[in-house]
Amino acid sequence: xxxxxxxxxxxxxxxxxxxxxxxxxxxxxxxxxxxxxxxxxxxxxxxxxxxxxxxxxxxxxxxxxxxxxxxxxxxxxxxxxxxxxxxxxxxxxxxxxxxxxxxxxxxxxxxxxxxxxxxxxxxxxxxxxxxxxxxxxxxxxxxxxxxxxxxxxxxxxxxxxxxxxxxxxxxxxxxxxxxxxxxxxxxxxxxxxxxxxxxxxxxxxxxxxxxxxxxxxxxxxxxxxxxxxxxxxxxxxxxxxxxxxxxxxxxxxxxxxxxxxxxxxxxxxxxxxxxxxxxxxxxxxxxxxxxxxxxxxxxxxxxxxxxxxxxxxxxxxxxxxxxxxxxxxxxxxxxxxxxxxxxxxxxxxxxxxxxxxxxxxxxxxxxxxxxxxxxxxxxxxxxxxxxxxxxxxxxxxxxxxxxxxxxxxxxxxxxxxxxxxxxxxxxxxxxxxxxxxxxxxxxxxxxxxxxxxxxxxxxxxxxxxxxxxxxxxxxxxxxxxxxxxxxxxxxxxxx
Amino acid sequence: xxxxxxxxxxxxxxxxxxxxxxxxxxxxxxxxxxxxxxxxxxxxxxxxxxxxxxxxxxxxxxxxxxxxxxxxxxxxxxxxxxxxxxxxxxxxxxxxxxxxxxxxxxxxxxxxxxxxxxxxxxxxxxxxxxxxxxxxxxxxxxxxxxxxxxxxxxxxxxxxxxxxxxxxxxxxxxxxxxxxxxxxxxxxxxxxxxxxxxxxxxxxxxxxxxxxxxxxxxxxxxxxxxxxxxxxxxxxxxxxxxxxxxxxxxxxxxxxxxxxxxxxxxxxxxxxxxxxxxxxxxxxxxxxxxxxxxxxxxxxxxxxxxxxxxxxxxxxxxxxxxxxx
Numbered sequence: 029x030x031x032x033x034x035x036x037x038x039x040x041x042x043x044x045x046x047x048x049x050x051x052x053x054x055x056x057x058x059x060x061x062x063x064x065x066x067x068x069x070x071x072x073x074x075x076x077x078x079x080x081x082x083x084x085x086x087x088x089x090x091x092x093x094x095x096x097x098x099x100x101x102x103x104x105x106x107x108x109x110x111x112x113x114x115x116x117x118x119x120x121x122x123x124x125x126x127x128x129x130x131x132x133x134x135x136x137x138x139x140x141x142x143x144x145x146x147x148x149x150x151x152x153x154x155x156x157x158x159x160x161x162x163x164x165x166x167x168x169x170x171x172x173x174x175x176x177x178x179x180x181x182x183x184x185x186x187x188x189x190x191x192x193x194x195x196x197x198x199x200x201x202x203x204x205x206x207x208x209x210x211x212x213x214x215x216x217x218x219x220x221x222x223x224x225x226x227x228x229x230x231x232x233x234x235x236x237x238x239x240x241x242x243x244x245x246x247x248x249x250x251x252x253x254x255x256x257x258x259x260x261x262x263x264x265x266x267x268x269x270x271x272x273x274x275x276x277x278x279x280x281x282x283x284x285x286x287x288x289x290x291x292x293x294x295x296x297x298x299x300x301x302x303x304x305x306x307x308x309x310x311x312x313x314x315x316x317x318x319x320x321x322x323x324x325x326x327x328x329x330x331x332x333x334x335x336x337x338x339x340x341x342x343x344x345x346x347x348x349x350x351x352x353x354x355x356x357x358x359x360x361x362x363x364x365x366x367x368x369x370x371x372x373x374x375x376x377x378x379x380x381x382x383x384x385x386x387x388x389x390x391x392x393x394x395x396x397x398x399x400x401x402x403x404x405x406x407x408x409x410x411x412x413x414x415x416x417x418x419x420x421x422x423x424x425x426x427x428x429x430x431x432x433x434x435x436x437x438x439x440x441x442x443x444x445x446x447x448x449x450x451x452x453x454x455x456x457x458x459x460x461x462x463x464x465x466x467x468x469x470x471x472x473x474x475x476x477x478x479x480x481x482x483x484x485x486x487x488x489x490x491x492x493x494x495x496x497x498x499x500x501x502x503x504x505x506x507x508x509x510x511x512x513x514x515x516x517x518x519x520x521x522x523x
Numbered sequence: 524x525x526x527x528x529x530x531x532x533x534x535x536x537x538x539x540x541x542x543x544x545x546x547x548x549x550x551x552x553x554x555x556x557x558x559x560x561x562x563x564x565x566x567x568x569x570x571x572x573x574x575x576x577x578x579x580x581x582x583x584x585x586x587x588x589x590x591x592x593x594x595x596x597x598x599x600x601x602x603x604x605x606x607x608x609x610x611x612x613x614x615x616x617x618x619x620x621x622x623x624x625x626x627x628x629x630x631x632x633x634x635x636x637x638x639x640x641x642x643x644x645x646x647x648x649x650x651x652x653x654x655x656x657x658x659x660x661x662x663x664x665x666x667x668x669x670x671x672x673x674x675x676x677x678x679x680x681x682x683x684x685x686x687x688x689x690x691x692x693x694x695x696x697x698x699x700x701x702x703x704x705x706x707x708x709x710x711x712x713x714x715x716x717x718x719x720x721x722x723x724x725x726x727x728x729x730x731x732x733x734x735x736x737x738x739x740x741x742x743x744x745x746x747x748x749x750x751x752x753x754x755x756x757x758x759x760x761x762x763x764x765x766x767x768x769x770x771x772x773x774x775x776x777x778x779x780x781x782x783x784x785x786x787x788x789x790x791x792x793x794x795x796x797x798x799x800x801x802x803x804x805x806x807x808x809x810x811x812x813x814x815x816x817x818x819x820x821x822x823x824x825x826x827x828x829x830x831x832x833x834x835x836x837x838x839x840x841x842x843x844x845x846x847x848x
Contacts, residue, residue: 316831317541322823324789325816328808329549332816336558423679430681431790436809450683457691458702471684478679486675498743499736501671504664 030095036357072230074487077480088279091121131165133264142167192246273444288364293371301379315369331437352440419485535828556583636787636799643722655734677728703796782826
């Protein structure tokens, strides 16, 4: 049995999942919330984005189940000796991707390459010449790389895509069958309804997104055991593996930092709005002070403090991963500590409005205690503000992490993150020939994550804030030929 | 009016005192000067003697708040708090931990920062307003749909990508401008062209979406309907009426940012090797020079508070309906 390791961020991430599950349960029981979320559920863009987000969350969760594997007993050890565990802490994702993780080249290699990126002295037939060396892992199964490479890659790509396509087919049939499992309608009719968008939940958009992910996954699964799909970095590590590992860091930063702002923002915002007067003055003073300090500097100051703390107490952390993890955890906390001002300001304004309303006055007249009024009457009525700000902040934080890593106050240098990847890409882009794949991988994953979060967040915003609905962008319909937009009408007609 | 401004300034000073105390706590009591010395000397050379020497050289050997050894008023004055923290109010920044005068550095570096920040700011506002007005003008068409989609996409890209990719294409591939550096005179233009361009591009997405909602909010108002019912064309309504009225909240919201332009753009300056305050700050963070970081925190909050006061004043100047009391 491997020894389970619980890192600080793991626990926080599980906590977050439990909180989300609780919220879902709560929303299902509350008719108004159910109605509001239904508008999100019926929005094709938001649901397609949600599928992408679920993929990222899945990777992050797989990467958050850590363990230390059991070492085989030492030769000659006594039968009752305590079991020894590996000093390396691995996650389930590491375990699943053992091959690419261990397949370490000497240095850079181009995606799907069979040869190294730079010339080296190699010995051929007893003579030393300078040439591109064969990689130790990428494409070693090829006898004659020059001739075999293209057919081999094509063959494996086709196999992978075919595998992905089978998965896609199964998925579509499964969803179509599940939709009609309880009624007597046929699966074919259900599939037709999905394809013609005659379903309440936008299954077509979701399934198309999932199909794309499945096809990519199939292609990667077919090629990854034999090649480095996204190439390798300077120390020869697989770039795709690093990109997958970075997802967890981004998700942890985005969600934990948002979570860490909530207690301060909610407590201070509601207190200031409810009590007004002195309490309000003090709280306003606090958050004006905090927001007057340039945020990068404030974060830098806190992070330098942490560094000193970690350096002074090395005995608290058993492994290097734990040390790196505590820094990630504290960084997320700091982002929360320094970022609560804007949400608190919004909550204060909302509470000021609410506390003048009749039902709060009535509660006061009935002698309900202040604490109970805030808990039962104010808090539930400001949660939509909290929710909107939380989803909107997430993507900003993911982007901010990259900046902080560049400044040198981000995550631990040993932690994989999009920020560290971009940082290394900075020097790589100025090389000749250019090493572009690290940047490309970081870009692709980061944009996919942030963009889908943006789309999802704007749908949530529109659902919970009626004012935002007025600014919604609608895809113009073919029938809407207004005189204002002859150009657009022409485009539609051409379709 | 004067009374109000004086009160705001008083409040600003109060905030600055808070900031000062807060940073002092953060830098000296959470983290003792010994820790700083250890980090700065670094490695295996850390001995008690070296630490003491480092502290004496930088004046960190004194007690924090109360010097029992000194005479009279010096009991209060010869302390780290007064010498290193309270002095900031007189804009006396002292020497950095590497021994150079911070005040002199700030003066020298403010120029390049402004040279980069002002064009980025002014051109940026212009481009964003034009882009978002176009979105509003072509609302409910494919132009708006794709414009907003592109804006959301631009918003989802880290600013670091813009810089790295921009440098790659404009400097390395097409060799239009130098990769980084800074010079006065006519060369200033070619050194600043790319950073300004990238600075605008990286802000475009988010701000265009924000301005778009502002314009749309304005377009729903009664006076716009009146203007339309008078038979004015959509162009006239948009540029004569909506733009002017929407400019009001836009301008008052940008006033708050004006003083912060002095600090420069952290990332941009450091990537392009512009010797401004932004790159100074980043260098200080990397070198763990606490004295510089503390000074920059103070300068930053002073500028922020000036921005707050200016915003309040600009409201009354721009909108006669608002009276300050």
